[in-house]
Amino acid sequence: MKLNRRTFIGTAAAATAALYAPNVLSQAAGRVVVIGGGTGGATAARYLAKDSKGALDVTLIEPTRTYYTCFFSNLYIGGFRDFASIGHNYGKLVSEYGVNVVHDWATGVDRDAKTVALAGGGSVPYDRLVISPGIDFVDGAVPGWDLSAQNTMPHAYKAGSQTQLLKSQLESMPEGGVFAMVAPPNPFRCPPGPYERICMAAHLLKEKNPTAKIMVIDPKPKFSKQALFQEGWDTHYSGMIEWIGPDFGGDKVEVRPDSMEVVVDGEAMKVDACNVIPKQKAGRIAELAGVTNDAGWAPVVPATFQSKADENIHVLGDASQQGDMPKSGFSANSQAKVAANAIRGALTGSKVFPAKFANTCWSLIDTNDGVKVGASYEATEEKVAKTDGFISQTGEDAALRKQTYEESLGWYAGITTDMFG
Amino acid sequence: MKMLRNLKSRLRIAAATAAILLGLAPASAQIGDADRGAEVYNKQCKSCHMLGEDARNRVGPHLNGLFGRKAASIEGYRYSKDMQRAGADGLVWQAEQLDVYVTKPQALVTGTRMSFRGIKDSEKRADLIAFLRAYSDSPQDIPEAAPTADPTEHDVDPAILAIVGDPEYGEYLSGECTTCHQASGADQGIPSITGWPQEDFVVVMQAYKSKARPHPVMRMIAGRLSDEEIAGLAAYFEGVE
Numbered sequence: 001m002k003l004n005r006r007t008f009i010g011t012a013a014a015a016t017a018a019l020y021a022p023n024v025l026s027q028a029a030g031r032v033v034v035i036g037g038g039t040g041g042a043t044a045a046r047y048l049a050k051d052s053k054g055a056l057d058v059t060l061i062e063p064t065r066t067y068y069t070c071f072f073s074n075l076y077i078g079g080f081r082d083f084a085s086i087g088h089n090y091g092k093l094v095s096e097y098g099v100n101v102v103h104d105w106a107t108g109v110d111r112d113a114k115t116v117a118l119a120g121g122g123s124v125p126y127d128r129l130v131i132s133p134g135i136d137f138v139d140g141a142v143p144g145w146d147l148s149a150q151n152t153m154p155h156a157y158k159a160g161s162q163t164q165l166l167k168s169q170l171e172s173m174p175e176g177g178v179f180a181m182v183a184p185p186n187p188f189r190c191p192p193g194p195y196e197r198i199c200m201a202a203h204l205l206k207e208k209n210p211t212a213k214i215m216v217i218d219p220k221p222k223f224s225k226q227a228l229f230q231e232g233w234d235t236h237y238s239g240m241i242e243w244i245g246p247d248f249g250g251d252k253v254e255v256r257p258d259s260m261e262v263v264v265d266g267e268a269m270k271v272d273a274c275n276v277i278p279k280q281k282a283g284r285i286a287e288l289a290g291v292t293n294d295a296g297w298a299p300v301v302p303a304t305f306q307s308k309a310d311e312n313i314h315v316l317g318d319a320s321q322q323g324d325m326p327k328s329g330f331s332a333n334s335q336a337k338v339a340a341n342a343i344r345g346a347l348t349g350s351k352v353f354p355a356k357f358a359n360t361c362w363s364l365i366d367t368n369d370g371v372k373v374g375a376s377y378e379a380t381e382e383k384v385a386k387t388d389g390f391i392s393q394t395g396e397d398a399a400l401r402k403q404t405y406e407e408s409l410g411w412y413a414g415i416t417t418d419m420f421g
Numbered sequence: 422m423k424m425l426r427n428l429k430s431r432l433r434i435a436a437a438t439a440a441i442l443l444g445l446a447p448a449s450a451q452i453g454d455a456d457r458g459a460e461v462y463n464k465q466c467k468s469c470h471m472l473g474e475d476a477r478n479r480v481g482p483h484l485n486g487l488f489g490r491k492a493a494s495i496e497g498y499r500y501s502k503d504m505q506r507a508g509a510d511g512l513v514w515q516a517e518q519l520d521v522y523v524t525k526p527q528a529l530v531t532g533t534r535m536s537f538r539g540i541k542d543s544e545k546r547a548d549l550i551a552f553l554r555a556y557s558d559s560p561q562d563i564p565e566a567a568p569t570a571d572p573t574e575h576d577v578d579p580a581i582l583a584i585v586g587d588p589e590y591g592e593y594l595s596g597e598c599t600t601c602h603q604a605s606g607a608d609q610g611i612p613s614i615t616g617w618p619q620e621d622f623v624v625v626m627q628a629y630k631s632k633a634r635p636h637p638v639m640r641m642i643a644g645r646l647s648d649e650e651i652a653g654l655a656a657y658f659e660g661v662e
C-alpha cells in the first residue's frame with residue numbers, strides 16, 4: 001500500500017481507480033473517502049490521517065493538482081500577493097501523512113454500495129464519506145449570464161484562472177472606464193468577499209487608472225462589515241465607488257456579455273469590466289449524492305456534520321447547511337476538525353471530544369488597513385449556534401489596523417499549513 | 422523567540438498574579454495610601470521611571486498622566502514589540518491594568534522589556550496606584566472597598582495551577598489554535614505559543630479569559646475554555662517544538 005500511495009499522484013486516473021476496486025490490501029480499521037481537496041476536504045484528510053496514525057485509510061479525490069485559495073485571491077487582485085503565493089499542492093498530504101490523493105472528479109455516489117464513482121472510470125469504496133465540494137452557481141440567477149459567459153464576465157469566485165482573468169480585465173480598462181460587480185444574494189461563500197474585492201479593485205485602479213469608476217450592483221439591502229467597508233471607501237477611494245442596493249434597482253439586474261452591458265432596473269449601461277457573482281448552491285456532487293435540500297444546500301447534524309440524509313456521509317464547508325456559521329475557509333477548517341474527530345471515533349473507537357467551532361474573517365481595505373469579524377459557535381440540537389463574537393470598529397487608529405492586517409498574514413500561513421501540512 | 426526566552430526565564434508565577442487574573446481578588450478595588458505609595462515608587466520604580474514636572478523618558482517611559490493613557494503611546498520612547506502590540510490592541514492604563522502589570526509584567530505583556538520581578542503585596546500595589554493616580558489629570562475612579570488586611574487572601578487558588586492537563590484532549594483542542602498559531606512556532610503576525618512552560622501558558626490564557634488582556638479574538642477563544650481545557654492545551658503545546 002505504501003508504494004502505491006506514492007505512485008497515485010502521478011498515475012492516470014483510470015489506473016488509480018483500478019487499483020482501488022479490490023480494496024483487499026487495506027488493513028485499516030476503516031476507509032474514509034474525501035471528495036474535494038479544498039479548505040474543508042484537505043483539512044479533514046490531514047486530520048484523519050494524522051490523528052488516526054495509520055488506523056484509517058484516507059483517500060482524497062480532487063481534480064486539480066494546485067489548489068488556489070479563494071482567501072487572499074482578492075489581495076492578489078489588489079497587488080498585495082503574487083499568484084504563486086496562493087497556490088498549494090498535495091505533496092505533503094501524501095508523503096508526510098500517507099493520504100491517498102486521487103486527482104480526478106467524483107461523478108457520483110452510490111450510497112447503498114458505499115462507493116464513489118470517478119470520471120476516469122472505476123469507483124472507490126468507503127465506510128465514511130466526506131463531501132466538501134464548495135459551491136456551484138445557480139443557473140439563470142443573473143439573466144444573461146451562464147457559465148459560458150465566464151470568460152467575458154468572470155465570477156472569480158473559485159480561485160485560479162478566473163481570478164487572473166478578472167485582474168487582467170481591470171488592468172486593461174480604458175482610462176476613466178467603468179468596472180461593475182454584480183453581488184450575490186444570501187447565503188453565499190465569504191460574506192465580506194465581494195466588498196473586500198471592491199477595495200482591492202479600487203486600490204489597483206487608484207494606482208493605474210484613478211479616474212475609473214466602480215459600481216456594485218447588489219440585491220441585498222445590507223452586507224457584511226458594511227460600516228467598515230463604507231468608511232474605507234470614503235477615506236481611501238473617495239468618489240470612485242457607487243453601491244446600488246435594492247432601493248435603486250440592485251435586485252433587478254441583467255447582463256449582456258456580448259455587448260459588455262449591464263442592465264439595472266431596465267437601464268442599460270456599457271461597462272469595461274464586469275464581475276458577476278451569481279446566487280450559489282452546494283457543489284454539484286452533493287446534489288448528485290442526494291444530500292441537498294430544495295434550497296440547494298446539504299443539511300447536517302450540528303455536532304458531527306453528518307448529512308441529515310445519510311449518517312455515513314459528512315458534508316463540510318460551503319456546501320453544508322448548519323446554522324449560524326458563515327461560509328468561509330475558517331469555518332470549513334473548523335468544521336473539518338470536528339468531523340474528523342467524530343469519524344475517527346466512529347471507526348476506530350477513539351475518544352470523541354465535544355464540538356467547538358469558530359470563525360474569523362479578515363478583510364483588507366487598503367495598504368495596512370485590515371479589519372476583522374469573528375465568532376464562536378456550539379452545536380445545539382437544531383443548529384450550529386453563535387455563542388460570542390467581535391468585530392472591528394469604525395474609526396480605529398492606524399496602528400491597530402496595521403496589526404490586524406499583519407494578523408491576517410499569520411492566519412494565512414497558519415491555515416494553509418493546517419490544511420496541507 | 423527571544424521574547425519567549427525572556428518570558429521563560431523571568432516569568433515565575435506569583436501566587437498573587439494568578440489570584441488577580443482569576444478574578445479571585447479584586448486588589449484594584451482597594452483604596453491605597455498615596456503617601457505610603459510614594460515610598461513604594463521611590464524604592465521600586467524610580468530607578469527606571471520619572472514622574473512630575475521635568476519627567477523625561479529614562480530606562481522606562483515617564484509615567485505622568487498614566488491613567489487613561491494608552492500603552493506604548495509616549496512619542497520618542499522605544500517600546501518593546503509586545504508593548505506596542507498591546508497598545509494597538511487597545512490596552513489603556515487604569516487601576517486594574519496597572520495592578521496586573523505591576524504584579525507580574527509578563528502576565529499582561531508577554532515580551533515586555535520592563536525587567537521587574539513584581540510586587541506580590543496587594544496593599545503595596547494599592548498604595549502605589551493611589552500615588553501614581555495623583556500624577557494623572559483624569560484618573561478613573563478607584564472603586565470604593567475596604568482595604569484587604571490579610572495578604573494571604575491573594576494566594577493562588579492552587580487548584581487551578583495544579584490541574585494536570587490531558588495532552589490528548591489538548592491536542593484535539595489545539596486544532597482550533599493552529600488555524601492561526603503555527604505549529605512550527607513561526608510567529609509572523611501572530612505570536613508563537615509552542616514550547617512554553619505550562620504555568621506561563623496558563624497564566625496568559627487566564628489573562629485573556631479574565632479580560633485583563635485586550636485582544637478580542639483571544640478573549641473570545643480563552644473565554645469559552647474551561648480551566649481543564651486550558652491545562653490540556655498548556656500540556657500539549659509545551660511539548661510542541
Ligand SMILES: Cc1cc2nc3c(=O)[nH]c(=O)nc-3n(C[C@H](O)[C@H](O)[C@H](O)COP(=O)(O)OP(=O)(O)OC[C@H]3O[C@@H](n4cnc5c(N)ncnc54)[C@H](O)[C@@H]3O)c2cc1C
Nearest residue numbers: 036038039040070071106133134190285317318328329330
Ligand atoms: C474572493 C474570496 C475571498 C475569500 N476570503 C476568505 C477569507 O478571507 N477567509 C475565509 O475564511 N474564507 C474566505 N473565502 C471563503 C473560502 O474560500 C471558502 O469558504 C472555502 O474555500 C470553503 O471550503 P470548501 O471546502 O467548502 O470548498 P473549497 O475550498 O472550494 O474546496 C472545494 C474543492 O472541491 C473540489 N471539487 C468540487 N467538486 C468536486 C468533485 N465532483 N470531485 C472532486 N473534487 C471536487 C474543488 O476542485 C475544490 O478544490 C473567500 C472566498 C472568496 C471567493
